[in-house]
Amino acid sequence: MANYAWPSRDEAQVIGKKTSRLDGVAKSTGTAKYTYDVNLKGQLIAKALGCPHAHCRITKIDTSPALRVPGVVHVEVLRDAGSEIEWQGEILAVVAAETEGAAAEGVKAIRVEYEPLDVFVKDYDLEAAERAGRTSSGGGRVQTEREPGPNDDEDKFADAEIERLLKASKYVVEGFYGIDPITHCCLEPHGSTVEFKDGKLLAYLSTQNVSGTDDGFARDLNLTASDVEVRCDYIGGGFGSKFAPDYWGVAAARISQKTGRPVKFMLDRDLELKLAGNRPSAYLKVRVGADENGVIQVWDSHHWGTGGATGGAVSQNVVPYVLVPKNYRRRVTNIKTNAAPARAWRAPNHPQACAISQTVIDDLARVMGKDSYDVFLANLVNATNGKADVYREQMRIAAELMGWKEKYHLHGKGPRNGSIVEGLGMALHTWGGAANNSSCTLRIRPDGSVESWCGTQDLGTGTRTVCAMVLAETFGLSPADVRVNIGSSKYPVSGASGGSTTVGGVSESHRRAAQDALEKLFALVAPKLEAQAEQLEAVGGRIRVKGAPQRSISWKEACALLGDMPLEVTQSYRSGTPSPLSSSQVAGVQMAHVAVDLETGVVRMKKFVAVQDQGLVINPKTCASQIYGGVCMGIAGALFEQRIMDPETGAFVNCELSDYRLPRLGDVGEIIVHLYEPDSERQRGVVGNGEPPVISPIAAISNAICNATGVRVPVAPYTPQRVLEALQRRA
Amino acid sequence: MMHAHEDTSRRSGFSRREFLKGSGVAAAATALAQQSASVAQEQGVEVVRGKKRITVEVNGEPVSVEVETRTTLLEMLRYQLDLTGAKPVSTDGSCGASTVLVDGKPALAAALLAIACDGKKIQTVESLAKPELDPVPKAFVEHDAQQCGFCTPGFVMAVRAFLNQHPHATEEEIRNGLNGNICRCGTYANVFQAVLSLVKGGANG
Numbered sequence: 001m002a003n004y005a006w007p008s009r010d011e012a013q014v015i016g017k018k019t020s021r022l023d024g025v026a027k028s029t030g031t032a033k034y035t036y037d038v039n040l041k042g043q044l045i046a047k048a049l050g051c052p053h054a055h056c057r058i059t060k061i062d063t064s065p066a067l068r069v070p071g072v073v074h075v076e077v078l079r080d081a082g083s084e085i086e087w088q089g090e091i092l093a094v095v096a097a098e099t100e101g102a103a104a105e106g107v108k109a110i111r112v113e114y115e116p117l118d119v120f121v122k123d124y125d126l127e128a129a130e131r132a133g134r135t136s137s138g139g140g141r142v143q144t145e146r147e148p149g150p151n152d153d154e155d156k157f158a159d160a161e162i163e164r165l166l167k168a169s170k171y172v173v174e175g176f177y178g179i180d181p182i183t184h185c186c187l188e189p190h191g192s193t194v195e196f197k198d199g200k201l202l203a204y205l206s207t208q209n210v211s212g213t214d215d216g217f218a219r220d221l222n223l224t225a226s227d228v229e230v231r232c233d234y235i236g237g238g239f240g241s242k243f244a245p246d247y248w249g250v251a252a253a254r255i256s257q258k259t260g261r262p263v264k265f266m267l268d269r270d271l272e273l274k275l276a277g278n279r280p281s282a283y284l285k286v287r288v289g290a291d292e293n294g295v296i297q298v299w300d301s302h303h304w305g306t307g308g309a310t311g312g313a314v315s316q317n318v319v320p321y322v323l324v325p326k327n328y329r330r331r332v333t334n335i336k337t338n339a340a341p342a343r344a345w346r347a348p349n350h351p352q353a354c355a356i357s358q359t360v361i362d363d364l365a366r367v368m369g370k371d372s373y374d375v376f377l378a379n380l381v382n383a384t385n386g387k388a389d390v391y392r393e394q395m396r397i398a399a400e401l402m403g404w405k406e407k408y409h410l411h412g413k414g415p416r417n418g419s420i421v422e423g424l425g426m427a428l429h430t431w432g433g434a435a436n437n438s439s440c441t442l443r444i445r446p447d448g449s450v451e452s453w454c455g456t457q458d459l460g461t462g463t464r465t466v467c468a469m470v471l472a473e474t475f476g477l478s479p480a481d482v483r484v485n486i487g488s489s490k491y492p493v494s495g496a497s498g499g500s501t502t503v504g505g506v507s508e509s510h511r512r513a514a515q516d517a518l519e520k521l522f523a524l525v526a527p528k529l530e531a532q533a534e535q536l537e538a539v540g541g542r543i544r545v546k547g548a549p550q551r552s553i554s555w556k557e558a559c560a561l562l563g564d565m566p567l568e569v570t571q572s573y574r575s576g577t578p579s580p581l582s583s584s585q586v587a588g589v590q591m592a593h594v595a596v597d598l599e600t601g602v603v604r605m606k607k608f609v610a611v612q613d614q615g616l617v618i619n620p621k622t623c624a625s626q627i628y629g630g631v632c633m634g635i636a637g638a639l640f641e642q643r644i645m646d647p648e649t650g651a652f653v654n655c656e657l658s659d660y661r662l663p664r665l666g667d668v669g670e671i672i673v674h675l676y677e678p679d680s681e682r683q684r685g686v687v688g689n690g691e692p693p694v695i696s697p698i699a700a701i702s703n704a705i706c707n708a709t710g711v712r713v714p715v716a717p718y719t720p721q722r723v724l725e726a727l728q729r730r731a
Numbered sequence: 732m733m734h735a736h737e738d739t740s741r742r743s744g745f746s747r748r749e750f751l752k753g754s755g756v757a758a759a760a761t762a763l764a765q766q767s768a769s770v771a772q773e774q775g776v777e778v779v780r781g782k783k784r785i786t787v788e789v790n791g792e793p794v795s796v797e798v799e800t801r802t803t804l805l806e807m808l809r810y811q812l813d814l815t816g817a818k819p820v821s822t823d824g825s826c827g828a829s830t831v832l833v834d835g836k837p838a839l840a841a842a843l844l845a846i847a848c849d850g851k852k853i854q855t856v857e858s859l860a861k862p863e864l865d866p867v868p869k870a871f872v873e874h875d876a877q878q879c880g881f882c883t884p885g886f887v888m889a890v891r892a893f894l895n896q897h898p899h900a901t902e903e904e905i906r907n908g909l910n911g912n913i914c915r916c917g918t919y920a921n922v923f924q925a926v927l928s929l930v931k932g933g934a935n936g
């Protein structure tokens with residue numbers, strides 16, 4: 001076994017160099033085949049009938065009119081008469097037909113009768129939820145520096161202690177903060193193109209989890225997982241919502257089994273938004289007390305929210321977020337609503353926790369009449385992740401890139417230009433991002449070709465390119481010289497892409513396999529070069545003796561020494577194994593500059609700065625793209641997107657893209673990304689960065705709006721209407 | 732000349748000349764409905780169906796296709812010609828993912844009936860790969876203006892059309908002129924840089 005390590009910054013030939021993604025041309029000329037694009041010969045197109053009611057019982061369902069529609073081949077009923085439906089959009093039946101038009105017509109022809117049941121969707125209204133019996137405790141925690149005595153009632157002691165600390169505080173902030181639910185809204189909707197043939201299933205599935213979804217299909221179809229192949233060469237967005245075949249994927253497979261024809265079943269846009277993933281809301285009431293320096297000494301909060309019909313609210317573990325004072329009390333109430341269950345949304349819990357707690361720090365600065373930067377700086381003593389020094393340095397860099405010092409004014413005290421005021425805000429975040437399980441099989445053929453197989457997937461993060469870069473670096477080749485195969489459940493098992501764990505996992509498995517293979521190759525080459533294997537290195541397409549580069553042979557000549565037997569190596573990394581190649585825990589700081597129109601309430605992004613640590617950066621180009629993208633998604637959550645439900649009927653009223661507002665190119669302003677990679681971080685190895693950059697934007701933008709106007713707009717998204725309401729409340 | 736044809740042989744005994752009248756995209760088909768005039772009444776919904784052979788030029792090649800009158804241009808491209816670059820993301824024209832050029836002008840294939848394109852020239856994103864890579868997709872690759880890539884073909888075509896009209900666009904014109912496309916992954920900053928490089932370098936072909 002080789003001595004696994006990364007090359008130093010100076011030695012590295014490929015790693016750390018901006019590299020265009022290898023599948024870039026395929027994507028930008030439309031030849032990349034996504035699940036939706038796979039057309040199998042003789043395929044049926046399936047469409048779903050979603051329940052129009054948020055809570056009801058099916059009393060009758062008659063699919064026979066659908067079967068009479070020309071072109072309709074099969075109707076699969078998923079919910080029979082008697083079923084209780086708990087959210088709008090739940091799929092009742094699936095129609096498979098020769099064309100999209102026929103399938104849609106078939107769906108319209110199905111006759112269903114419903115008995116309406118009581119609906120509750122007001123997740124923001126805690127009292128109404130309690131009255132409706134929709135609440136449950138999500139837990140809580142109390143931590144105080146002083147311990148209760150042996151005879152003290154713990155709750156009473158905590159009450160008294162919190163009140164005492166608040167009274168003793170120089171500054172007290174009391175407030176309400178919130179963030180509404182949003183959806184994942186993947187542009188490629190959830191779905192699959194499947195073919196059941198000869199007792200085997202081939203499933204092209206839009207998934208973040210090729211290695212872990214075969215068994216989900218198998219269970220339901222009475223197959224073994226080895227009878228199933230899941231493929232996903234390209235996926236049009238997942239963001240945490242595409243880990244399973246889902247019942248609609250299984251339905252497609254069943255229809256294929258019954259009809260003997262391939263089936264394509266992708267959700268329509270409205271069902272994608274209603275069913276296929278949403279992020280829990282969070283609303284928080286809080287009191288904090290701080291000392292004369294603005295360091296928070298006590299935090300007392302209660303938050304609530306909904307993860308829909310089954311999921312919970314935002315975890316209490318991350319409230320307050322990152323900066324946790326020595327004394328705190330926090331609790332959470334889960335609210336059950338008639339909405340589809342929440343799914344993991346990029347950095348689960350963190351964006352909401354950041355939005356409802358780092359806004360409090362900014363309000364403290366407002367109350368103190370101090371620069372928000374200084375108050376954040378003072379509160380770094382409360383950083384619970386050991387990253388205070390990293391944050392301090394990142395804040396310095398971010399402030400420089402933003403021009404914070406030159407531009408900053410106290411809250412609401414900036415110049416007014418017509419109806420426009422401007423402001424700055426910041427926030428900071430953390431994330432784990434440790435490497436996932438990953439296996440890689442590597443084959444070096446005697447003709448010098450290099451090929452790898454790994455059951456991972458590229459969500460658009462650039463995984464393919466990272467795999468190629470790691471192999472190329474190790475062998476002294478260029479990324480275009482190696483062929484990387486990913487995206488099939490038949491390849492060596494690799495973990496699901498979630499939680500920023502992929503780049504770490506695949507870097508581990510590919511580097512390990514490549515170093516092992518190279519060691520074997522060195523053993524063959526050493527006698528030829530009259531050297532020891534340990535003295536060799538692979539650089540610039542040649543294998544040579546360290547310190548004597550003239551003693552070398554080409555990569556091809558070296559591989560020819562393999563004779564007629566390719567060299568094949570499989571290596572695995574198991575998540576959690578300490579390794580010099582990867583690590584976990586990152587820090588990031590973000591700053592926003594906004595302009596607010598006091599007459600219209602419209603907030604415009606002027607500039608955004610993101611400083612992000614992710615250990616060692618393999619590909620700075622795609623790494624930066626993750627951060628640009630995270631910031632844009634954060635801007636979406638801060639200013640644009642929200643799931644709007646009719647409070648009486650529970651209907652999701654903005655479930656089409658014309659109403660579900662997302663930012664456009666002209667809405668995001670200037671974004672500056674800084675990859676924070678000093679030696680202290682680089683030496684930690686690779687850490688994922690998919691989640692971190694999406695965490696801080698909402699809090700940073702909220703703080704910038706408050707800095708501009710002097711008024712806190714309590715609940716995200718900060719729409720013109722909400723901005724105006726907040727301004728009016730002050731007036 | 733390519734020929735494409737939908738398999739309807741499995742359903743015999745129904746009129747092929749029916750389509751759903753009044754569905755969102757049916758308006759352009761009214762003229763045809765008047766000609767074919769085979770109208771069925773089913774549960775209060777007036778159903779008119781029909782098929783028509785149309786001739787279009789797709790990426791420079793003449794193509795004859797038999798389409799249902801309700802078939803959108805996007806469905807025709809994707810299912811009958813297997814040109815899957817243009818993407819189905821929304822049917823209300825709000826995302827730009829299905830952008831193609833019809834007679835040189837940008838159009839949303841998802842919101843356009845195939846029969847409305849009879850006799851027209853269609854240019855899809857696939858055409859930008861040949862004979863040599865167009866500067867727009869090239870700049871998208873160089874500036875990494877793509878992540879998952881599902882919005883990318885539509886964005887590339889929107890940029891191609893924008894630059895055809897505004898070869899020397901200013902920064903402000905770029906920020907104002909490319910707001911018909913949604914990217915969920917958030918590649919906007921990169922798309923902006925890609926477009927900027929083309930107007931600055933004068934290399935937008």
Ligand code: FES
Pocket residue numbers: 187236237460877878879880881882883913914915916917918
């Ligand atoms: S790259 Fe994924 S939607 Fe634009």
